[in-house]
Amino acid sequence: MSTPVITIIDYGVGNLLSVQRGFENCGARVVATSDSKTILNAERVVLPGVGAFPNAMAALKRLDLINTIQELEKSETPLLAICLGMQLLMDESEEFGLTSGLGLIPGRVVAVPSTTTSGKTQKIPHIGWNEVHPRHVSQIWNDSLLKGNTVGEAAYFVHSYMAQPSDLKNEIAFAIYGGHKISAVISKKNITGCQFHPEKSGMVGLKILRSFCYD
Amino acid sequence: MGSPNEYALDYYKQGADELIYMDVVASLYGRNHLGEIIKNAAKDIFIPMTVGGGIRSIEDVREILRLGADKVAINTAAVANSKIITDVARQFGSQCMVASIEAKKKEGEHWEVYTDNGRERTGIDVVEWAKKCVMNGAGEILLTSVDREGTRTGFDIELVKAVSSEVNVPVIASGGMGKPEDLLPVVLEGGADAVAMADILHYKRTDVGNVRAIALDAGIGVRRYEHTSHYNN
Numbered sequence: 001m002s003t004p005v006i007t008i009i010d011y012g013v014g015n016l017l018s019v020q021r022g023f024e025n026c027g028a029r030v031v032a033t034s035d036s037k038t039i040l041n042a043e044r045v046v047l048p049g050v051g052a053f054p055n056a057m058a059a060l061k062r063l064d065l066i067n068t069i070q071e072l073e074k075s076e077t078p079l080l081a082i083c084l085g086m087q088l089l090m091d092e093s094e095e096f097g098l099t100s101g102l103g104l105i106p107g108r109v110v111a112v113p114s115t116t117t118s119g120k121t122q123k124i125p126h127i128g129w130n131e132v133h134p135r136h137v138s139q140i141w142n143d144s145l146l147k148g149n150t151v152g153e154a155a156y157f158v159h160s161y162m163a164q165p166s167d168l169k170n171e172i173a174f175a176i177y178g179g180h181k182i183s184a185v186i187s188k189k190n191i192t193g194c195q196f197h198p199e200k201s202g203m204v205g206l207k208i209l210r211s212f213c214y215d
Numbered sequence: 216m217g218s219p220n221e222y223a224l225d226y227y228k229q230g231a232d233e234l235i236y237m238d239v240v241a242s243l244y245g246r247n248h249l250g251e252i253i254k255n256a257a258k259d260i261f262i263p264m265t266v267g268g269g270i271r272s273i274e275d276v277r278e279i280l281r282l283g284a285d286k287v288a289i290n291t292a293a294v295a296n297s298k299i300i301t302d303v304a305r306q307f308g309s310q311c312m313v314a315s316i317e318a319k320k321k322e323g324e325h326w327e328v329y330t331d332n333g334r335e336r337t338g339i340d341v342v343e344w345a346k347k348c349v350m351n352g353a354g355e356i357l358l359t360s361v362d363r364e365g366t367r368t369g370f371d372i373e374l375v376k377a378v379s380s381e382v383n384v385p386v387i388a389s390g391g392m393g394k395p396e397d398l399l400p401v402v403l404e405g406g407a408d409a410v411a412m413a414d415i416l417h418y419k420r421t422d423v424g425n426v427r428a429i430a431l432d433a434g435i436g437v438r439r440y441e442h443t444s445h446y447n448n
Contacts, residue, residue: 017283021257051308123383123408125310125354129232129438154438156232156263158310200263200285202227 004028004213007042009069011059013049019082022199026210036068044212045069045077049084053093053109053161056084057101069102076190080145080212086186086193087163095161105188107165117179126162129154130175132184132196132204135168144172145192145215146185148207155184155196155204162195216417219252226416227260229423230440234260235288235357235387235411238268239332250282257283267315267357268332276303280311288357290315291330294337294344297351304352312355313387314348316341318374319361326374333361342377349382356386357411363391365414370397375405387411395426399433 006023008016010032020030023046031038039045047069049056060066072079081089090101093109101109116122131154134141141147157175163183165171173185175196186193192212198205216222223234234256236249249266256264266279267288276287293300293314303312317333318326318341326341345356358378360371370391379386385408388401392415401407415421430437 015280015283015285017257017281018261018285021283022261025259025261050310121383123385127310127355127385128408131438152439154440199261202230202262206261 005043006030006046006213007039007044008032008046008048009039009065010034011056011063011065013051013056013059013084015050016048018197018199019046019048022206022209023213025206026213028213034063034065036065039065039068040071040075040077042077045072045079046212047079047081047085047088049082049088051084053084053087053095053101054097054099056088057099060088060102066102070104073104073189073191078212078215079191081191081193082199083159083195083197086195087161089186089191089193090163090165093161104191105163105165105170105186105193106167107163107170109161109163112160112162112177112182113180115178120178122178125158125160126177126182127158128156129201130157130177130184130196132173132175134173135171140172144185144187145194145208145211146173148211149204153204155198155201157182157184157196159195163193220255222417223256223260226423227262230427231262231423232409232438233263233265235265235267236284237266237288240268250279253279253284254282265313265357267313272299273302273306276307276311280307286311286313286355288313288315290317291335293348294328294330294339297347300348300351300353304354309352309354309384312353313357314345314353314355315357315359316345316348316378317359317361318371320371320374324373324377326377329361333359333364341374342381345378345382349384353384355384356382358386358388359411360390364389366391367393367415369393370401370405370407370410372401372405375401375407379406379408385409389413393420395421395429398426398430399435402430402435403433 006028087109089104090107174181175184198208263285265286266284271292317329328337328339375388387409388407389411
């Protein structure tokens with residue numbers, strides 16, 4: 001089997017090291033770059049991200065990477081977007097006023113509710129391990145990057161905002177926080193977004209990274 | 216006792232949810248020695264890692280995050296200048312800014328903030344300080360009872376309750392875990408969002424799987440993890 005090459009988009013937002021180490025653990029070779037040509041010619045692309053939505057979009061714009069990432073949809077290059085990266089896939093976000101996103105998966109990013117469904121105050125950010133459940137029948141789970149994982153296993157989340165796909169068929173899995181359903185994995189064609197951190201979710205996360213490398 | 220990385224890898228395999236690395240003498244010598252350890256740990260440990268002890272500046276934080284840490288725990292430097300909490304939260308996000316608070320009991324339901332690993336008193340009230348840390352941008356509180364640490368007599372439940380009821384960020388209870396069951400009251404009555412364990416694991420009085428099983432039995436929502444415990448209840 002040839003060594004998979006994973007191209008991580010380095011746009012100065014967040015720490016790439018853990019993601020890189022995760023993929024290396026799966027036997028992949030990792031290239032971190034902000035070069036548009038390298039990204040367009042990549043075999044597989046990862047969009048990481050930590051921090052605030054408007055800053056991240058501004059950084060992508062500054063590096064002239066917005067079109068580049070949008071091109072990946074047409075070229076059908078597998079794209080995995082992690083945490084804030086997943087939120088960037090959406091049309092827009094309400095974080096610090098309305099900001100446009102990449103528009104690759106229809107829907108909006110909204111704040112994680114600060115009260116539970118029964119009206120109690122809950123802690124924000126949503127931080128820690130939470131169970132990941134399939135939104136649809138098991139076949140869709142099995143066709144996604146989650147396929148190596150048992151339904152209901154936990155992954156590590158850290159976020160204050162959450163993606164709400166307008167078409168539920170793009171939501172593969174969710175977690176429950178204070179009674180609210182929170183998108184955990186979203187997907188459309190060659191593009192997958194993970195709200196939790198696969199590189200920090202132990203074996204559960206490594207299996208996702210491995211699926212991304214070898215499928 | 217042995218290499219920190221061997222212990223870390225073992226706890227990762229046992230199913231720990233997170234690892235906390237504390238350089239307990241760092242403040243004394245004014246620097247943190249954990250960089251190399253973290254760099255190595257990041258190669259084969261894929262759960263969140265928090266590093267504390269001797270972190271004094273934004274540069275220290277940047278360096279330790281660059282080496283693979285996800286969060287920093289800051290105590291002494293924050294007491295000296297609380298602006299560091301805001302600076303870290305602004306630059307790297309609240310999610311990586313853990314306020315480490317060392318608390319020692321005073322008269323009544325009051326606790327005093329200590330620094331330098333429980334050696335120096337500050338005169339600051341713990342609950343007020345915790346609120347201030349959160350207001351300044353701390354995303355979590357690592358709350359250590361100086362009185363209970365090393366005693367194996369259980370957590371200071373009143374302390375945890377006093378803090379967790381006043382702040383809207385996760386509180387990690389630390390100090391005093393003697394047996395796995397000590398986890399129950401500090402979570403159920405104290406409102407701790409997580410518990411930190413050290414010597415109970417280092418000296419193999421129990422393992423992570425056994426603690427997890429006891430928590431699950433009590434209906435505490437910890438993650439399920441495939442692990443066969445070496446210890447039976």
